[in-house]
Amino acid sequence: MSHRPDVNRLRPLAWPLACLTGALLLASCASAPELRYQPPPEQPEAASGLSDKPGWATRTTAVAAANPLATDAGRQVLRAGGSAVDAAIAVQMVLTLVEPQSSGIGGGAFLMHFDGRQVRAYDGRETAPAAVDEKLFLKPDGQPMAFIDAVVGGRSVGVPGTLRLLERAHREHGKLPWAQLFAPAILLAEQGFKVSPRLATLLAGEQHLRKDPAAAAFYYPGGEPLKAGQTLRNPALAAVLRRVAQEGPDAFYQGAVARSIVAKVTGHPGNPGKMTEADLATYRPRVRDALCSDWQAWRLCGFPPPSSGHLAILQTLGILEAAGGSPSPALVDGLPGVETLHRYTESARLAFADRAQYVADPDFVEAPGGRWTSLIDAAYLRERAGLIGEQSMKTAKPGLPPGARPLAWAPQPDQPEYGTSHLSIVDAQGHAVAMTTTIEDQFGARQLSDGGTGLPGGFLLNNELTDFSFAPADAQGKPIANRVQPGKRPRSSMSPTLVFDRTSGALQMSAGSPGGALIIHYTAKTLLATQAWGLNAQQAISLPNFGTLNGPTLLEASRFPAATVEALKARGHEVRELPMTSGLQAIQRTPDGWFGGADPRREGIVLGD
Template sequence: MGGCSNEQPPQQKTAELPPAPEISSGFRSDMIPVHATRHMAAAANPLATAAGQQMLRKGGSAIDAAIAMQAVLALVEPQASGIGGGAFILYWDGERVQAFDGRETAPAGASTGMFLGADGQPIPFADAQIGGRSVGVPGVLRALEMAHQQHGKLPWHDLFQPAIQLASQGFPVSRRLHGQIAADKFIADSPEMAKYFLTPQGQALPVGTLLKNPELARTLQAIATQGADAFYQGPVAQAMVDKVRSHARPGTLSLADVSGYQAQERKPVCGDYKQWQVCGMPPPSSGGVAVLQTLGILEALQNKSPALDLAAMPPVPSNSGAGLEPSVSAVHLIAEAERLAYADRALYLADSAFVPVNVKGLTDKAYFKTRAALIGDKSMGRAKAGVPAGINLALAPDRSPLRISTSQIAAVDDQGGAISMTTSVEAAFGSHVMTNGFILNNQLTDFSFVPEENGKPVANRIEPGKRPRSSMAPTLVFDRKSGELVATIGSPGGSQIIEYVNKAVVGLLDWKLNPQDAISLANFGSRNVGTELEAGRVSPALVQQLQDRGHEVSLIEMTSGTQIIVRDKDGWAAGADPRREGTALGD
């Protein structure tokens, strides 16, 4: 059933749409934009945001602020990110955009069939996630170190002090962290995690409990004093390897894997959208390409018919009592464009060091035009991957589980620099392997469990040293004429990240929403499996109108964690996601 098919859309298969990796902590309906004239920081937890603002007030750069925020997030948001995971960083120094890749790598001992059972079928996701087998070599500290060496203004040592102080003196368990602990049935099986996160009676630590992490304080102090080498060599690295290899579900991580990890500086993927230029992460992230494809297809539709211009389809009052909601025409067009982008993502996008990825062909305007021609008044159901110019590969589509747990960091500094950084341990609480006060990722489950189909290899199959494909989509937007930075955008949310970033970009640029309203607007989109609407945030009328257009609609939890900082007439305005506990602070 391809994009040009007249067949009915396939029935929704709920098994193909896993639940959101992180639960919502409630919707904060009272949030308004934060304004500043000089600098701004935004993160998923107020303590992390405060650490970023502290660095900016000292004259620090955007990367200085991001490092301080990441270190605090390792403590206060361990289910989502931390030094045991990876990150993608998009950086603007006032003159050029750079992409820093701190994605985890597969150990040398990894094999293509490591997540297949004796029957040759993929093992259950939880069996793959929990334990040492799923752990990739963490990359976030090497990427932060690389970016700091180029753009840091403050000493590396100073950036870790807020986190070290909080870890030593303790921080109150937030409602969100309590909820995540209570919802996780695997914590009790990890002695280190149970001791740290649970009461002696085995319950989640109550909200407000003062939680101290002296082990993490010692780890961060070593990193602050000795640099990232303190993590990748010596006792911390040895402890990671020992934990992974001695687990009941052991992995193959070795000291050579850890010490040999290298972050990569890559060329960002940038493309035009109307009067703006949008820049994102290149492979192994699929986020940058998929966002550019969605926007490019939407612009091609507008060029074909002015009546299809999204700017003429602003959000409308909802009869559900939830304020504004997206219009049916906008949801239809964006979801259809996303189907096409996700179809290409599943077939073509992977680590470009292992698979040729034709970014140019996938983001070519002529290709967008051919893809846009597949969109009609009715939903196409399931889209097929296209055939961009210059691609001649016999590949099978990736049918990996659509999961991940992440966090988003954004900052702009006094010098005109800006960062959008998405950071992750993959599923909630990663592999559930804890050592030295931090949790190790389970990023190897971001590879395709199935290495080939019908004799054709899957681009995102597991291979030693390879980086798993990601949906993380840190994004920077510029005015094409002046070259001036317009906004820094990003979100967690697994394979839904692309949907969340698309909504935010269109909300800001086409619908002229302020950053907070762009984030708060109901989430929606399609991952090429039905059309998703945020449960409790849209009206029955919108659902019915989409169904009338042939959409198979799923009302699901869509827990984005979007952070946006946008230029305004007085300096900067920022918003944080009301679905989590994030904040923005500026001066």
């Protein structure tokens, strides 16, 4: 399905935005490349469900993102001489506008960057306000709140980190002036864009967003949800982005925008939060050492805690390999076979048990044995692999990595995780970004902030604090590592991943996905299929999804034969078939350049030169 924007309304910029943003930036205009943003003539999009994607071959650059308008903005930044980080900024600003249900400036992100020599991990995860305590999500009777009751309102909103993260990455790796990178999103917000089928579908099914008066007026005009193809303008977001373009992120974290965010969070009539202007003003991103680990012929670099993603992926793949690897053939009639699914999900159960036991914000929780790599120690993974048999273990227990103290924490009970978007970019220098970005649940906390502009629209606030354990301790009073604490970053499953050749060190792939805790499985599936099963990025992404959260074996609904389901049940698996709506994006090296894949379950495409 294709949708064509009104090209008479969406005229290209005839000037670089940076040259109109004040005297401090004028000096850069004479020498900097100009970004003359031209909205794309077509916007191919897919509604919720499956829509075949062909994969896209490019030679020198590639951008993979969750919406065609965002992908195109990134490509145009690269064409103007921008870096991978420059393109990521432009992509994220457009996603804030066109994919508000998943990510935006009201949320946080993890960004992996390769500069041709080293990999760095930029942590823009949201933080808990200073005034919260461990009882944030407990009812007066001491029992945890229902998930949706905690989400909707101000209680669940963490201090946003995306803009501060992007500011730091741009300072170190940007080429174009900061302000130019906002031009695509500002123009689209002011002139309008066509509502995508996926956004329209989610708005129609959403029950809580319309409870917020500002969101109801903007997304449900006249009481009806916006329809696919309608032109939507967002004057409030345009005004906020213009200020941030001119003044930098201080315009968001201080002053009128910050005051409006705090008022929205603390002023909710039924579920207020405790954020202050000081929380916003003092937010800082972290730059962490990437976790890089060898697996087969590859070196996989991923995000360290507070993300659990890379550790769980490496544990799963490492246990799988130690248990005998994937059977031959791994695929039967083009689909993962029973033996593959059994061995993979049993390995994943063991990884998820350790995830629930140990992983949390490293500023608050010590790694087992004093190092996070203890969880992927080869001897430990072999020990864990020895627990896998012919029948499913159903629920695994956590292990004791080398040097770890016995049961220092209580395991976190299972609770929902949602949301998110992913983008992968490679620039003309071969530098790369893998960035996973989120407001957590669909439409976040269902709170639309106009940034103090008084104009229609704005940006949605995250509900990231519900990624903490609602219960601070178990029944015996033993604390849970990922409990709520002031200033703490909630555990995440986001798994932005860069893959390198172990021998040459050459970049091979940038990949990642949205999907809550299932991000781990979506990303692991793509790594297995491309690096071990011989598929290209698009074929790998399009494979049916599968996994487990250390309980039932999860299969993507209507994608596996009944015989596979029955064979798994015969081996002791409790099988549940459900929609597993990944949003994978991946770019892989080829002899001629790059090949990108986008998830057929969402609207993304890949563009490049």
